[in-house]
Amino acid sequence: MVDLREERTSSLPPAKIGLGVFLAVVGSLFALFISAYSMRMNMVDWRTLPVPALLWFNTGVLVMSSIALQWAQMAARRNDMDVALVGLLAGGVSAFMFLAGQLLAWQQLNAAGYFLASNPANSFFYLITAVHGLHLMGGLVGLGRTTAKVLRSAEASQIRLSVELCTIYWHFLLLVWLVLLGLLTGWTDNFVDICSQLLS
Amino acid sequence: MVDVPFDTVAGVPPAEVGEVELYHPRSWWTRYVFSQDAKVIAIQYSITAMSIGMVALVLSWLMRLQLGFPGTFSFIDPNQYLQFITMHGMIMVIYLLTALFLGGFGNYLIPLMVGARDMVFPYVNMLSYWIYLLAVVVLASTFFVPGGPTGAGWTLYPPQAILSGTPGQDWGIVLMLASLILFIIGFTMGGLNYVVTVLQARTRGMTLMRLPLTVWGIFTATVMALLAFPALFVASVMLLLDRLLGTSFFMPTLVEMGTLTKYGGGSPILFQHLFWFFGHPEVYIVALPAFGIISDLISVHARKNIFGYRMMVWAIVGIGALSFVVWAHHMYVSGMHPYFGFFFATTTLIIAIPTAIKVYNWVLTLWRGDIHLTIPMLFALAFIVTFVNGGLTGLFLGNVVVDVPLSDTMFVVAHFHMVMGIAPIMAVFGGIYHWYPKVTGRMLNEALGRFHFWVSFLGAYAIFFPMHYLGLLGMPRRYHDIGETAFVPASAHDLNAFMSVAALIVGFAQLVFLFNLIWSLFKGREAGGNPWGAASLEWQTPETPPGHGNWGKELPIVYRWAYDYSVPGAAGDFVPQNEPPAGVLAQGAHP
Amino acid sequence: MAVAIILILVAVASVLFHIFSPWWWTPLASNWRYIDDTITLTFWITGAVFFAVVAFMAYCVLRFRHTEGRRAVYNPENKKLEWWLSVGTAIGVAAMLAPGLIVWHQFVTVPAGATEVEVMGQQWQWSYRLPGKDGRLGTSDARNVSAENPMGLNPDDPAGQDDVVIQNDDLHLPLGKPVKVLLRSIDVLHDFYVPEFRAKMDMIPGSVTYYWFTPTRTGTFEVLCAELCGAAHAQMRSKVVVEEEKDYHAWLEKQRTFAELSGQRDVAKATYTRESE
Incomplete structure (x- = not known):
């Protein structure tokens, strides 16, 4: 048995642990959406919808956004707040572009007749992208507050922490998006099949 | 020689004065209403939960009146009966018990028991309460919307939940789902606090293996809730889309009152999987805090350390983990693949083992103790009786083939009321009688308390024990009136009437309890800081009720576990967790 | 004293209720006697456990209730006892689960001539x-x-x-x-x-x-x-x-x-x- 006698509460800031726990919750949420998706897609009425090419562009933008924040974090770590600010702004702008791109993709699908309720594949597409988008919007609020901290030159350690938290969250959402993309484009179908065979 | 993990910490330097980032209220509003102090939030949670719980109690009276005396009360029609059972179940499970154990007990006790000044994210904690309140208001509003609240049963199974054959199809179900979504968002905010506070804000010397079991119970339940509630969230969002936007996540091709609907292809079973992936952990989200509270009550009032502390901790964690792989035992007769039955029956019965260990350790704590039959102790004893009873009938329902004749009968109703209704409520009451002196500085009235205890315990037992036998007889649940049925003898109706009378009496006793809560606030005997002689940290605060920041200037330092009662060689019959070792340990009597 | 007696009464009354209850399952009209038998077996095992736990509690309340000068025994753990109890429970659980699973197998296996x-x-x-x-x-x-x-x-x-x-x-x-x-x-x-x-x-x-x-x-x-x-x-x-x-x-x-x-x-x-x- 582990001897816990000498254990101290770790030196990680509470906000970071809090974010970690929150990401576990968000991870659970998306995992459940994905399970529901893979159960539902085995029903006969499922008609996979063509993924708009725009999604690839959006993915690229989201990757850029993550890179920009990573860059900002590295700058903040060496106390280069001007560069950090540029990174944060670039990350924010590209995240907005991603969201706008997602909306555009919805419009394209709608225009092509792929409505929300016409097939479960469509329903899931709109639902899952919406949930992901909402999480990104929530992140943008946090990013805005971090940017404000930099602008009013708050304490460096605080800025570093905020930027780091944003970056972790961004990377996490990017990861979730890549998984979702794999699911929506059908790349992971084989994997899903293997899982459902294991279950039944 | 016993091997104990809680020996003393030598030479701990004094804790720093933790004046860091503590929120200070500036006005009456921010002190008592929009407060960020966990203790105030705890009281707000408790009062809100108990208020909406009273609504659910009244609903249960109406249900019992209808069941005991069918046809007598013309103001209850079948639609309303279904609305009553739905709202009663949903309120009791989620808006009362979950909110009270985690939001109420959790907020009050976690910071005090781990030696923190407050929760780590006080602002988020405050938001959590206000969103919970909003969820409760939305829920309560369904009583006043056209069509009334939903009558889909608390499980909200589609397709029935959103079709016109079920009452509350217009507004009721939509608002119910909206309220659940709000509740989950609010709970997540609170839950982050509870988890991170336990992980990060423990005072010096408070190792994980020195935490009182109450904290372990609430902590594990919160972790489970954080991971399980998303399933309900997903199910609610998808059901809401099915209802409002005509998607077919859960809705197959079906005929609604003779007309073919636009739905098609969906899977009602998918909803059930999602619902119970949340629903089963939910049972333990309610049970684990109760386990923790009962452990502490028994230990304090039997003046004896809890028996097998480490086993208790591992049992809590083990039950929490196992409860995520048993959900489909609620679906043995749902039409899912029959081979799932083998797996889920096995996991379900395995969970009985850690649960039984907990029961053994409680009664072994009583053994050779110094049992003070205070009101908290009485409630703890009642908890064990009802929990063992309900837990054992769980072995019937978990054992797949035995569940077949019993599922959806009154046996199930009796089982879950005993195990996750009465038993946790006994823990809630025991906890309130135990900690009320800390919260208010006054004792609850003893005579009223004993009256409340005996009527609640014996009355509730008299309602739910015989109910099992109606289920055995084959009487289905969710029937507003069994009517003329060949296999139901007349005596069963008499039994129903008896249970209804018992329910009314038990309900009345709760009014006495509410009166006691208010009366004792002003007239109760002054309690002092530590009326029970308890060793855990929350009883060692410099002020009672604890002031803002809990600990005055210096945070306490913890030298031992929370269960040093009747230590050989010690002067008193308990040693507070924060008492420095030199003063107590005579000749190394402590291992 | 009164508490111990009431606890015993609760246990005894539950058993008597079970024995004399006129509310019992309807006379069987199908081949599923095994299900009834499994329920009966489960009743025996769980009933014994219930009675034992409540009776032991009543005994403790009677024998170890607070009197002037009583002091509890300091007894944090007893690994051996805990293991024995766990193993005993596991055996009891297996005794109910095994017949349950066997009968379930019959329940889900439809005979060819149906x-x-x-x-x-x-x-x-x-x-x-x-x-x-x-x-x-x-x-x-x-x-x-x-x-x-x-x-x-x-x-x-x-x-x-x-x-x-x-x-x-x-x-x-x-x-x-x-x-x-x-x-x-x-x-x-x-x-x-x-x-x-x-x-x-x-x-x-x-x-x-x-x-x-x-x-x-x-x-x-x-x-x-x-x-x-x-x-x-x-x-x-x-x-x-x-x-x-x-x-x-x-x-x-x-x-x-x-x-x-x-x-x-x-x-x-x-x-x-x-x-x-």
């Missing part, structure tokens, strides 16, 4: 369908449901033409023949429940579920719905008549097939309305 019978639930009535001369049931789909064709049978399926359709009437079953009950619904979840048969399974719109049993005594048994299905859930009743082979065939002769019914049906579909009470 005749198929279809039960369809809808808000709030039961319909039945028996295979005709060809011994097969035709296909069905909720999209085919109409006043003419309330069970939604596929009019183009030759296998379905000779199916015997029973609307608003009792289901008859021959004694001693294993039956595979196919369960279907066209609107919401229902559950075909006859207490005397012990078996039970939800019916799900969009798919077909099943269970099997062999009727073992003649008689008329009440059908209830055991899955909440809306406002008139409690009124959704019907009857199953189990009778000797000869009587069964006499009854079957009088029933009409899908082909006979379609075309000449003018009976309006009887549905319960909301204010039917």
Whole structure:
């Protein structure tokens, strides 16, 4: 048995642990959406919808956004707040572009007749992208507050922490998006099949 | 020689004065209403939960009146009966018990028991309460919307939940789902606090293996809730889309009152999987805090350390983990693949083992103790009786083939009321009688308390024990009136009437309890800081009720576990967790 | 003192209630005696545990209640005792689980010779369908449901033409023949429940579920719905008549097939309305 006698509460800031726990919750949420998706897609009425090419562009933008924040974090770590600010702004702008791109993709699908309720594949597409988008919007609020901290030159350690938290969250959402993309484009179908065979 | 993990910490330097980032209220509003102090939030949670719980109690009276005396009360029609059972179940499970154990007990006790000044994210904690309140208001509003609240049963199974054959199809179900979504968002905010506070804000010397079991119970339940509630969230969002936007996540091709609907292809079973992936952990989200509270009550009032502390901790964690792989035992007769039955029956019965260990350790704590039959102790004893009873009938329902004749009968109703209704409520009451002196500085009235205890315990037992036998007889649940049925003898109706009378009496006793809560606030005997002689940290605060920041200037330092009662060689019959070792340990009597 | 006595009384009263309860399961009318036996076994094991725990508590309260000068024994752990108790519990659990799983295996394994019978639930009535001369049931789909064709049978399926359709009437079953009950619904979840048969399974719109049993005594048994299905859930009743082979065939002769019914049906579909009470 582990001897816990000498254990101290770790030196990680509470906000970071809090974010970690929150990401576990968000991870659970998306995992459940994905399970529901893979159960539902085995029903006969499922008609996979063509993924708009725009999604690839959006993915690229989201990757850029993550890179920009990573860059900002590295700058903040060496106390280069001007560069950090540029990174944060670039990350924010590209995240907005991603969201706008997602909306555009919805419009394209709608225009092509792929409505929300016409097939479960469509329903899931709109639902899952919406949930992901909402999480990104929530992140943008946090990013805005971090940017404000930099602008009013708050304490460096605080800025570093905020930027780091944003970056972790961004990377996490990017990861979730890549998984979702794999699911929506059908790349992971084989994997899903293997899982459902294991279950039944 | 016993091997104990809680020996003393030598030479701990004094804790720093933790004046860091503590929120200070500036006005009456921010002190008592929009407060960020966990203790105030705890009281707000408790009062809100108990208020909406009273609504659910009244609903249960109406249900019992209808069941005991069918046809007598013309103001209850079948639609309303279904609305009553739905709202009663949903309120009791989620808006009362979950909110009270985690939001109420959790907020009050976690910071005090781990030696923190407050929760780590006080602002988020405050938001959590206000969103919970909003969820409760939305829920309560369904009583006043056209069509009334939903009558889909608390499980909200589609397709029935959103079709016109079920009452509350217009507004009721939509608002119910909206309220659940709000509740989950609010709970997540609170839950982050509870988890991170336990992980990060423990005072010096408070190792994980020195935490009182109450904290372990609430902590594990919160972790489970954080991971399980998303399933309900997903199910609610998808059901809401099915209802409002005509998607077919859960809705197959079906005929609604003779007309073919636009739905098609969906899977009602998918909803059930999602619902119970949340629903089963939910049972333990309610049970684990109760386990923790009962452990502490028994230990304090039997003046004896809890028996097998480490086993208790591992049992809590083990039950929490196992409860995520048993959900489909609620679906043995749902039409899912029959081979799932083998797996889920096995996991379900395995969970009985850690649960039984907990029961053994409680009664072994009583053994050779110094049992003070205070009101908290009485409630703890009642908890064990009802929990063992309900837990054992769980072995019937978990054992797949035995569940077949019993599922959806009154046996199930009796089982879950005993195990996750009465038993946790006994823990809630025991906890309130135990900690009320800390919260208010006054004792609850003893005579009223004993009256409340005996009527609640014996009355509730008299309602739910015989109910099992109606289920055995084959009487289905969710029937507003069994009517003329060949296999139901007349005596069963008499039994129903008896249970209804018992329910009314038990309900009345709760009014006495509410009166006691208010009366004792002003007239109760002054309690002092530590009326029970308890060793855990929350009883060692410099002020009672604890002031803002809990600990005055210096945070306490913890030298031992929370269960040093009747230590050989010690002067008193308990040693507070924060008492420095030199003063107590005579000749190394402590291992 | 009083507390200990009341605790003992609770335990004793529970046992006495169990022994003398006039409320007990209905006399069995199917082959599922094993289910009853497993329940009885479970009652014995759990009853003994319940009595033992409560009696031990009562003993502790009586023997170790607070008196002047009493001091509790300091006793944090006893690994050996805890392990013994865990192992004992595991054995008890296994003793209940093993027969349960064996009987479940029988429950889900339909014997080869079972005749198929279809039960369809809808808000709030039961319909039945028996295979005709060809011994097969035709296909069905909720999209085919109409006043003419309330069970939604596929009019183009030759296998379905000779199916015997029973609307608003009792289901008859021959004694001693294993039956595979196919369960279907066209609107919401229902559950075909006859207490005397012990078996039970939800019916799900969009798919077909099943269970099997062999009727073992003649008689008329009440059908209830055991899955909440809306406002008139409690009124959704019907009857199953189990009778000797000869009587069964006499009854079957009088029933009409899908082909006979379609075309000449003018009976309006009887549905319960909301204010039917």
